Amino acid sequence: MTGVPSREMTLHKLSDLRAGDLMIFLSVARCQSVNGAARELNMPPSQVSKAVARLEEQLGLTLMVRSTRGITISDDGNRILPQVTTLVQRVQDLDRRDTVDTAIAVAAPSYMIIWCAPRIIGALPGTRVRAIEMAPALIRTLAAGNFFDVCLTLAEERLPESWVSIQVGEMRRSCFGPPALYERLGPAPISLETMRRIPFVLPVYNANGVYVPVDDGCPLASTQRTAGHEAQTMALALEMACSSGEQVVFGPLMAAYPYLVDGRLVEFEVEGWNEKDPVYVSCNADRVRAPQQRQIADATRLALEKLGAFNRDRVPADARS
Numbered sequence: 001m002t003g004v005p006s007r008e009m010t011l012h013k014l015s016d017l018r019a020g021d022l023m024i025f026l027s028v029a030r031c032q033s034v035n036g037a038a039r040e041l042n043m044p045p046s047q048v049s050k051a052v053a054r055l056e057e058q059l060g061l062t063l064m065v066r067s068t069r070g071i072t073i074s075d076d077g078n079r080i081l082p083q084v085t086t087l088v089q090r091v092q093d094l095d096r097r098d099t100v101d102t103a104i105a106v107a108a109p110s111y112m113i114i115w116c117a118p119r120i121i122g123a124l125p126g127t128r129v130r131a132i133e134m135a136p137a138l139i140r141t142l143a144a145g146n147f148f149d150v151c152l153t154l155a156e157e158r159l160p161e162s163w164v165s166i167q168v169g170e171m172r173r174s175c176f177g178p179p180a181l182y183e184r185l186g187p188a189p190i191s192l193e194t195m196r197r198i199p200f201v202l203p204v205y206n207a208n209g210v211y212v213p214v215d216d217g218c219p220l221a222s223t224q225r226t227a228g229h230e231a232q233t234m235a236l237a238l239e240m241a242c243s244s245g246e247q248v249v250f251g252p253l254m255a256a257y258p259y260l261v262d263g264r265l266v267e268f269e270v271e272g273w274n275e276k277d278p279v280y281v282s283c284n285a286d287r288v289r290a291p292q293q294r295q296i297a298d299a300t301r302l303a304l305e306k307l308g309a310f311n312r313d314r315v316p317a318d319a320r321s
Contacts, residue, residue: 017058022084024051025063026147029073029081030138032206070209078141085145103128104288106296107139108152111234111255116152116303123299124292149287150296154252154277165282166297169304173217173275175268176256177241177248188269195220195270199228199247201237218250219273241265252277253307279304 027037028048038045056063063077073081106113106120110133117131132148139151143159151157156165175195185194202222203214211230213222228247231237234255241249242264249256249265259265281300283293 017055018051019088021051021055022088024048025055025077025084026081026088028052028064028071029077030134032070032072034071068209070206081141082145085142085147089146103130104150104292104296105130105132105148106150106152107132107134107142107148109134109136109154109234111252112152112154115254115257115307116300119299119303120296123295127292143282143284146284146287150281150283152300153280153282156278156280157282159282160284162284162286163282164285164293165280166293167278168281168297168301169279169308170276171279171304171307172253173251173277174253174256174273175218175248175250175270176238176259176265177268178245179263179266181246181248182266182268185268189271189273190268191271192220195268196224197226199226199244201229201231201240201244201247201249202227203232203234203237204230205232216250217275217277219270219275238265257307 024037024041027040028034031037031040034045034048034052038048041048052064059080061076061080062074063080064071065074104124104127106117106129108116113131113133117129121129130148134142134148134151136153136155136157139148139153140157140159142148143151143157143163151159154171156167159165177198181198185198200218200222202225203216204211205214206212215222218225229237229240229244231240234249234251237249237251238256238259241247242259248268253267256265256267260267279300281293281297283296285293288296
């Protein structure tokens with residue numbers, strides 16, 4: 001006898017698969033961290049590790065690559081991720097009591113879903129909306145697995161054939177910082193040379209324990225700017241800019257809007273900067289009816305129009321003389 005498992009043994013192991021283990025693996029994939037998944041699921045990290053190890057043993061695959069720096073999802077793990085997502089979705093569908101009108105799941109970066117979800121809810125009376133905060137990279141990865149039905153992005157993503165994408169407008173990207181700092185910089189527009197000297201809160205993400213810089217689309221590359229604090233999310237970056245009093249953030253107006261309204265930050269007018277991103281609403285046509293697609297697109301378009309009408313919240317010129 002060789003060490004290769006028989007078909008009967010493989011089927012026996014697959015029959016022992018637990019839906020909970022599959023859900024835990026999806027959480028680990030989303031968080032790229034055992035500890036992060038444990039926090040998300042409110043369970044001990046050891047329980048998360050055991051669930052993934054059990055799943056690996058039953059599937060005969062290595063799902064996570066472990067090192068002293070943390071974990072990453074293996075090639076096999078990424079390969080089966082869409083199938084696992086589909087299985088979990090089907091289990092969840094079985095548990096739904098509302099079989100006539102199921103929820104429409106909408107995924108988007110955190111600042112977009114916070115802004116758009118209330119407007120989408122208003123456009124879909126009688127429909128349950130499931131709002132999901134999700135990074136763009138995960139949106140691309142999970143779209144094929146029916147983990148969500150609609151996504152909002154700042155670029156046209158490469159999605160499966162069943163998806164329909166509609167450009168619904170544009171969103172301005174700009175520089176935001178404390179009003180007192182803006183006052184000290186002199187008359188607008190601020191020169192690029194001045195901006196090079198101002199510390200920026202720069203975006204980073206963690207990969208195997210190494211902090212990797214992220215391209216935020218700023219006209220000044222990160223190597224051309226003075227490095228300040230670092231943050232993994234736009235919300236954290238904006239809060240850090242408020243707290244520091246001396247640092248700025250480059251990002252989308254949608255994320256900074258609440259800070260501009262309450263006066264904690266202002267938008268900096270910078271010489272030659274007029275950055276805009278197209279905003280897309282993408283729907284899985286197999287799961288979202290055409291009238292609902294139009295309603296979601298129209299609601300997002302109106303949300304963007306409100307942002308477009310928002311004037312730059314700058315310190316008056318006479319206060320900066």
